[in-house]
Amino acid sequence: SQLAEGLTRGVEGLGDRVSGALFEPVVRLGVTGLARAGKTVFITSLVANLMDRGRMPGLFAASEGRIAAAFLQPQPDDTLPRFDFEHHLAALTAPEPHWPESTRAVSELRLSLRVRPTGLLAGVTGPRTVHLDIVDYPGEWLLDLALMDKSYEVWSAEVLARIEKRPEAGAYLAALGGVDPAAPLQEPVAQGLAQGFTAYLHAARDAGFYDCTPGRFLLPGDLAGSPVVTFAPLPEGPAGPRKSLRAEMARRYEAYKRDVVRPFFRDHFSRIDRQVVLVDALDAIHKGPQAVEDMRRAMADILGTFRPGKNAFLTRLLIGKRVEKILFAATKADHLHHNQHPQLTAIMAALMREARDRADFAGAETEAMAIAALRATIEEQLKHEGRDLDCVRGRLLDSGKQAVLYPGALPDDPGVLLSASRSGATGWLDGEYNVMRFAPARLNLRPGEGPPHIRLDRAAEFLIGDRL
Numbered sequence: 038s039q040l041a042e043g044l045t046r047g048v049e050g051l052g053d054r055v056s057g058a059l060f061e062p063v064v065r066l067g068v069t070g071l072a073r074a075g076k077t078v079f080i081t082s083l084v085a086n087l088m089d090r091g092r093m094p095g096l097f098a099a100s101e102g103r104i105a106a107a108f109l110q111p112q113p114d115d116t117l118p119r120f121d122f123e124h125h126l127a128a129l130t131a132p133e134p135h136w137p138e139s140t141r142a143v144s145e146l147r148l149s150l151r152v153r154p155t156g157l158l159a160g161v162t163g164p165r166t167v168h169l170d171i172v173d174y175p176g177e178w179l180l181d182l183a184l185m186d187k188s189y190e191v192w193s194a195e196v197l198a199r200i201e202k203r204p205e206a207g208a209y210l211a212a213l214g215g216v217d218p219a220a221p222l223q224e225p226v227a228q229g230l231a232q233g234f235t236a237y238l239h240a241a242r243d244a245g246f247y248d249c250t251p252g253r254f255l256l257p258g259d260l261a262g263s264p265v266v267t268f269a270p271l272p273e274g275p276a277g278p279r280k281s282l283r284a285e286m287a288r289r290y291e292a293y294k295r296d297v298v299r300p301f302f303r304d305h306f307s308r309i310d311r312q313v314v315l316v317d318a319l320d321a322i323h324k325g326p327q328a329v330e331d332m333r334r335a336m337a338d339i340l341g342t343f344r345p346g347k348n349a350f351l352t353r354l355l356i357g358k359r360v361e362k363i364l365f366a367a368t369k370a371d372h373l374h375h376n377q378h379p380q381l382t383a384i385m386a387a388l389m390r391e392a393r394d395r396a397d398f399a400g401a402e403t404e405a406m407a408i409a410a411l412r413a414t415i416e417e418q419l420k421h422e423g424r425d426l427d428c429v430r431g432r433l434l435d436s437g438k439q440a441v442l443y444p445g446a447l448p449d450d451p452g453v454l455l456s457a458s459r460s461g462a463t464g465w466l467d468g469e470y471n472v473m474r475f476a477p478a479r480l481n482l483r484p485g486e487g488p489p490h491i492r493l494d495r496a497a498e499f500l501i502g503d504r505l
């Protein structure tokens with residue numbers, strides 16, 4: 038009841054006061070998603086909108102006027118790069134706005150909120166401080182968890198079976214034909230294979246495949262060129278002598294797990310309380326049924342990483358800890374007229390239900406939504422062959438010209454799309470579905486107003502509303 042809730046919050050509030058600054062609650066919010074899913078834009082717009090709350094009616098603490106102040110503070114982790122909020126916001130709000138640089142590694146930002154309590158004690162206790170620590174990291178790194186319980190031999194066999202028929206892998210598979218894994222290691226051979234495999238991963242990702250691990254091959258950061266990212270899968274065969282190509286590849290694979298994957302999960306992932314997973318669902322839909330099928334599998338894999346007990350390595354790491362809420366958000370919903378948002382939400386919800394089933398996931402509260410962190414379009418109706426079409430208008434990224442987009446109609450029943458992707462169909466929606474890339478719109482923000490968005494306030498309410 039409201040009374041009980043008021044009391045609980047009041048008591049929490051008292052607790053905060055009693056122990057003063059020593060007890061200021063911290064919420065660690067993980068933001069992830071594959072490259073270009075929209076993490077950088079999401080964090081930038083979320084923080085800007087939490088600082089200027091004029092557009093956050095769906096975040097109840099904001100609409101109730103209980104957030105007295107929101108300000109950036111030095112983050113708790115001194116060795117992590119800071120999320121470059123000011124720079125990214127400047128890009129989006131410039132007179133000639135442009136999209137900021139995308140996420141390439143893990144970074145962090147602390148936003149502190151002064152919040153007035155609700156309920157009975159509202160008039161008695163003063164505002165308390167809640168710290169929101171936002172941790173941005175590539176989703177590719179998350180998928181690396183699957184490597185932790187796998188030997189090099191098993192990993193190699195699985196990867197080679199999976200990519201056998203993919204045209205993107207043709208060059209790499211051909212290169213494999215020319216090497217003898219049992220021969221003594223020659224560094225240029227190892228490098229050539231690693232480069233070939235990395236080129237395959239890039240091509241596969243661009244084609245819409247999500248199973249593109251090891252994640253650091255795509256985003257190596259300061260590991261570029263080091264031995265931990267200079268290995269590749271080799272076909273089955275005898276182990277070979279200790280100094281063989283195969284033995285060295287296996288050794289580097291183990292080093293990758295031990296020195297790259299493990300520290301990430303131990304130092305960052307294991308400390309997350311709430312998680313948002315951003316998904317460029319429209320892009321996958323645009324690419325076709327295979328990309329949606331792959332996205333569906335990736336969502337299950339990602340949920341699997343949050344499932345305690347699934348992975349022996351992670352279970353040891355997460356003793357007594359678990360992420361409490363996970364939001365799967367389809368980004369860039371401003372590519373659709375709002376009439377189609379329910380369809381996009383329904384597709385995300387159906388994908389998430391399936392991912393939950395597949396990953397046999399229970400525990401954290403999950404939700405699916407369609408959002409746009411930064412709205413780059415306005416809605417418009419066009420007459421076409423006697424029909425009214427619900428379109429969006431924006432400035433094209435490539436030419437800078439204004440364009441009106443009719444992306445095609447998403448089916449009312451998400452099952453239509455999902456069963457087409459499951460059946461391995463090669464095209465759908467009469468080939469009608471289209472995406473354009475828009476530039477960010479010029480903004481004319483009034484004081485107190487954050488950048489325009491779609492349902493970012495609802496996303497924030499789900500993720501942190503209960504802690505405010």
Ligand code: GDP
Binds near residue numbers: 073078136
């Ligand atoms: P990251 O790699 O996950 O950090 O992705 P970014 O946040 O850099 O976003 C990648 C690209 O997606 C941007 O450069 C934009 O072109 C586009 N994008 C991201 N968010 C939005 C959005 O809310 N609306 C629109 N129209 N485009 C977006």
